[in-house]
Amino acid sequence: MSFPKGDTPAIEVDDLTIRYGDHVAVAGLSFRAEPGRITALLGPNGAGKTSTVETLEGYRTPTSGAVRVLGLDPHRDHAALVGRIGVMLQSGGVYSGIRPLEMLRLFASYYEAPADPVELLDLVGLTDRQRSTWRSLSGGEQQRLSLALALIGRPEVAFLDEPTAGIDPSGRQLIRRVIADLRSEGVAVLLTTHDLDEAEKLADQVVIIDHGRLLADAPPAELMRSAETDEVRFGAPADLDIAALADRLAAPVAEVSPGEYRVAAAGTPAMVAALTAWLAEQDLPLGDLRVGRQTLEDVFLRLTESAAVSTEAAANGATSRRARRSRR
Amino acid sequence: MRALLAQTRTELMLSLRNGEQLLVSIAIPLLLLVFFSSVDVLPLPDGVDKGVQFLAPGILALAVMSSAMVSLGIGTGFERQYKVLKRLGTTPLGRPRWVGAKIAMVLCLLVIQTSVLIAASFALGWSPGGTPVLAPLAILLGASAFGGIGLLMAGTLRGTLTLALANGLYLVMLLLGGMIIPFDQMPGPIGTLGRTLPSGALSQVMQSCLRDGAPSAGSAWIILALWAVLAPAAAARFFRWE
Numbered sequence: 001m002s003f004p005k006g007d008t009p010a011i012e013v014d015d016l017t018i019r020y021g022d023h024v025a026v027a028g029l030s031f032r033a034e035p036g037r038i039t040a041l042l043g044p045n046g047a048g049k050t051s052t053v054e055t056l057e058g059y060r061t062p063t064s065g066a067v068r069v070l071g072l073d074p075h076r077d078h079a080a081l082v083g084r085i086g087v088m089l090q091s092g093g094v095y096s097g098i099r100p101l102e103m104l105r106l107f108a109s110y111y112e113a114p115a116d117p118v119e120l121l122d123l124v125g126l127t128d129r130q131r132s133t134w135r136s137l138s139g140g141e142q143q144r145l146s147l148a149l150a151l152i153g154r155p156e157v158a159f160l161d162e163p164t165a166g167i168d169p170s171g172r173q174l175i176r177r178v179i180a181d182l183r184s185e186g187v188a189v190l191l192t193t194h195d196l197d198e199a200e201k202l203a204d205q206v207v208i209i210d211h212g213r214l215l216a217d218a219p220p221a222e223l224m225r226s227a228e229t230d231e232v233r234f235g236a237p238a239d240l241d242i243a244a245l246a247d248r249l250a251a252p253v254a255e256v257s258p259g260e261y262r263v264a265a266a267g268t269p270a271m272v273a274a275l276t277a278w279l280a281e282q283d284l285p286l287g288d289l290r291v292g293r294q295t296l297e298d299v300f301l302r303l304t305e306s307a308a309v310s311t312e313a314a315a316n317g318a319t320s321r322r323a324r325r326s327r328r
Numbered sequence: 329m330r331a332l333l334a335q336t337r338t339e340l341m342l343s344l345r346n347g348e349q350l351l352v353s354i355a356i357p358l359l360l361l362v363f364f365s366s367v368d369v370l371p372l373p374d375g376v377d378k379g380v381q382f383l384a385p386g387i388l389a390l391a392v393m394s395s396a397m398v399s400l401g402i403g404t405g406f407e408r409q410y411k412v413l414k415r416l417g418t419t420p421l422g423r424p425r426w427v428g429a430k431i432a433m434v435l436c437l438l439v440i441q442t443s444v445l446i447a448a449s450f451a452l453g454w455s456p457g458g459t460p461v462l463a464p465l466a467i468l469l470g471a472s473a474f475g476g477i478g479l480l481m482a483g484t485l486r487g488t489l490t491l492a493l494a495n496g497l498y499l500v501m502l503l504l505g506g507m508i509i510p511f512d513q514m515p516g517p518i519g520t521l522g523r524t525l526p527s528g529a530l531s532q533v534m535q536s537c538l539r540d541g542a543p544s545a546g547s548a549w550i551i552l553a554l555w556a557v558l559a560p561a562a563a564a565r566f567f568r569w570e
Contacts, residue, residue, distance in 0.1 A: 057418050059570075083420040093415030095407065097342050109334035110420045153419070 008071060010035045010157045010188030011056060015065035018051045018212070025051040026212040028065070033205070035156070038179065038189040040203035042196065044304055048212035049192045053159055056190070057087055069157055083111060086155030088146045090162045096135040100126050100145050103134070104152055111153035124148045125174055140171035147175055157188045164198060176202055200296040208303055215303040223299050232263040232271060235287025236279060248278050259287065267291030331421055335429035340436050343399055352498070353395045354441055358448055360508060361387040365452045373510040375541055384449035384456070385534035385542075386507035388463075391445055392470040393501060393527055395437040398494045400430065401478025405490030408482060413569045430479075434471055442467070457540030466537055466549075469556040470530040476559025477526070483567030501527035506535075523548065526555040 011033035018026040026048040033039035041049050054060050055067050058074035058081065067074060072081045094103055104117035121127055124144040129137060137145065143163060150158055163179065164172040179202060182189050193199055199206050200220050208216040208223075216223055238258040246253040251265035265271055272291060279286055343349050364370050365380040376382045407413055416426060477497070481490045503509065504518065505527025511519040522528040532548035 059414070059417065079420075079422070082418055085418065087415065087418040089411055089415055092411035094410070095338070095342055095412055096410060097345050098338070102338065102341075106334050106338045107419065109331045149415075 008035075009033060009068075010070060011039075011190060012068040013052065013056070013065075014067070016052065016055065016062050016067055017064045018048070018055060018060070019063040024212055026055075026209075029209060029212060029214055030065075031207045031214060031217050033157075033188050033190050035188045036183055036186045037204040038183055038191060038202055039205045039207060040191045040193055040199035041207050041209065042193060042199050042300065043209040044194060047210045049194075049209065050161070051212075052209070053161060053190065053192055057085070057159055058082075083153060084156045086150035086153055086158040088143075088150040088158070088160045088163055090165065091142075093146060094134045094142070094149070097133050099130060099133055100137070100148075101130050103145065104148060107149050107152045113154060114152050115154055117152065120148045120152060123178060140167040143167055144171060144175060147178060151178075151182075155187060157190070158182060159190050159192075161192045162194075163191065164193075164195065196295070196297045196300050206296070208300060210304045216299070220296055224296060226299075230264070230266045232265065232267045232275065233288075233290045234261050234263075234275065235259055235289075236261060236284055240284070245275075245278055249274055332425045332428055332432075335421060335425060336432040336436075339403075339429050339433035343403060343433060343437065346403070349399045349403065352398050353391065353437060354444060357387050357391045357394060357441070357445060360390070361445060361448055362452065364508060365449075370508060371510060371513040373512055373542075376539075378453065380449055380452040380454045381539055382510065382535070383508065384445070384452075384454045385538040386531050387445055387449075388442060388467070388538070389470060389505070389527065389531040389534045390502060390507045391441040392438065392467055392530060393474050393498065393505075395441060396434050396471040396474035397478040398498050399437065399478075400434055400475055401482045401494045402487075402491050404430070404479060404482035405485065405494075406487040408569070409487035411570075417569060431475070434475055438467060438471060456538045458535075458537050458542060460538055463534065463537040466530060466533040466552070469533075469552050470526065472557075473526040473530070473552065473555035473559050476556075476561070476563045479563040480559065480566060483563060483569075501525055504528065506531040524551055526552065526559070529555060 009032040013029055013031050016026050016029045017024070029048065029052060031039075041052065043049050051060070055062055056069055056074055058078045061075050069081055070084055074081055098106075101117055101121055104120060108114035108117050121130070124147055126141060126144055126148070129141055132141075134142065134145070143165075147160070147163060150160065160179065164175050167175065176198070179189060179191070183204070191199070191203065203220055206216065206218065206220050206223055207214065218226070236259060238255070240255070240261065242253045242255055242261070249263060249265065249271065251263050251271070254262050254264070256262050263271070263275065272289070276286065276289075343353075361380075361383055365383050368379060370379065372379060372382050404413075413426075478494065481493055485493065504514075504522035505525050506514075506519075506522055507527060511522060511528070511532075514522060523532065529548045529552035532543070532545045533552055535542035536545035536548075
């Protein structure tokens with residue numbers, strides 16, 4: 001792409017607020033996404049992901065605040081922008097009686113310099129499904145065709161809404177590979193997902209939102225590092241003699257749920273060695289063992305739970321309950 | 329231009345690939361034409377001795393209703409329900425070219441339908457009279473009126489509801505519209521109602537264009553033109569893309 005990496009943000013969201021009547025879907029959200037990077041917009045259902053993305057795609061307008069895509073206003077400059085973005089909807093979006101290559105060729109006709117439909121069909125692994133209509137494709141095949149349609153116009157910015165939701169593992173691998181390749185072509189990818197595993201594996205930057213507010217905005221590794229704690233967690237048979245174990249390790253031990261234990265001490269190799277030695281002496285199996293580093297899922301749960309608690313505390317109880325119910 | 333042509337070709341291909349749409353737009357009108365021209369069970373207007381003389385213009389009007397209202401409305405309704413229209417909204421195709429392709433598709437369907445039905449009518453011994461040069465204009469006005477009604481349903485209702493309503497309207501407008509049952513055989517108020525429907529206006533106009541001795545259709549032309557303007561205007565006003 002023509003602009004240098006990191007120079008202009010491909011996507012700018014600036015104090016975005018979106019209201020539907022009384023319900024606030026997005027409340028003062030700001031973040032950026034850069035060219036050549038995969039940004040995951042992560043949040044539980046109803047967090048405001050779709051409202052945000054649809055505003056960036058030009059489907060709706062902000063109640064207040066501003067969004068820019070490639071420096072343009074997605075709503076006002078819609079005509080100038082649509083040739084430079086690619087969109088993958090979560091579901092649907094394709095004529096039910098059309099065949100994959102027909103649809104790709106049709107979309108290719110809309111763009112000045114489209115990708116080759118045959119190559120793209122091959123890239124998403126649908127060459128052997130050429131004779132099937134959209135309605136007879138499996139969910140995973142439909143997702144792969146939707147991804148190809150998002151890429152047919154050689155976009156500078158790609159919006160991918162839950163690209164691997166409900167897909168079998170091999171299809172998911174293929175979609176992730178295609179998305180990862182976009183990075184090297186300088187495409188800015190904004191990925192909406194509630195799949196933490198996906199964000200962790202794929203994204204360069206993770207933007208976590210809930211209740212329309214920003215909770216975190218950092219590379220996944222940094223997010224996970226920031227959540228490091230001085231504790232060792234392990235799984236073993238329930239009802240261990242935790243007093244004896246605490247004596248041996250010289251640290252408090254708790255059984256947080258049956259068979260799930262937490263040692264409140266830094267997970268040094270010596271600590272782990274002492275723990276496993278004790279288990280070995282008693283001929284006990286070790287289910288799992290986690291030290292220090294948390295997964296993105298831990299970070300996510302911690303952030304979204306504390307956000308829910310603080311929202312509840314801050315807002316008038318009745319209003320916040322109503323708001324949550326109306327979102328479902 | 330490339331996008332418009334590709335869009336038109338796709339729209340046409342999809343509607344010709346769709347069995348139900350072909351049934352409504354070609355098979356049913358053809359069946360009605362052949363059956364009622366060959367079997368003398370329907371009443372004919374005063375002064376008409378041969379069924380096909382009355383049926384051919386009426387069935388051509390029916391063909392306009394089936395492609396412009398039923399096929400277009402149901403097809404577009406499901407495209408909206410399955411988010412095709414939403415997805416097209418973020419491509420460079422744009423609404424003018426999308427509408428252009430829909431119009432071109434209906435016109436292509438009309439050419440195919442009228443060719444088949446006119447050929448069948450001649451084979452059944454039809455000899456057209458009246459002022460045939462005005463028939464294409466009547467067909468275009470009818471297509472505009474019915475297309476507006478089809479898109480109004482497609483743009484405001486769920487796909488399945490559009491399907492049901494379009495088929496229901498098709499039957500009501502067929503029966504009350506003087507297409508196979510002459511107005512002078514209907515009780516007064518029903519005939520009056522029928523003549524104000526777009527189907528009734530179009531069938532009167534088609535009779536006057538294609539049959540010697542048909543009543544003059546001055547007021548029917550006006551009613552048809554009104555429908556041809558108001559229905560698309562309402563569709564443009566109320567159509568929701570999502």
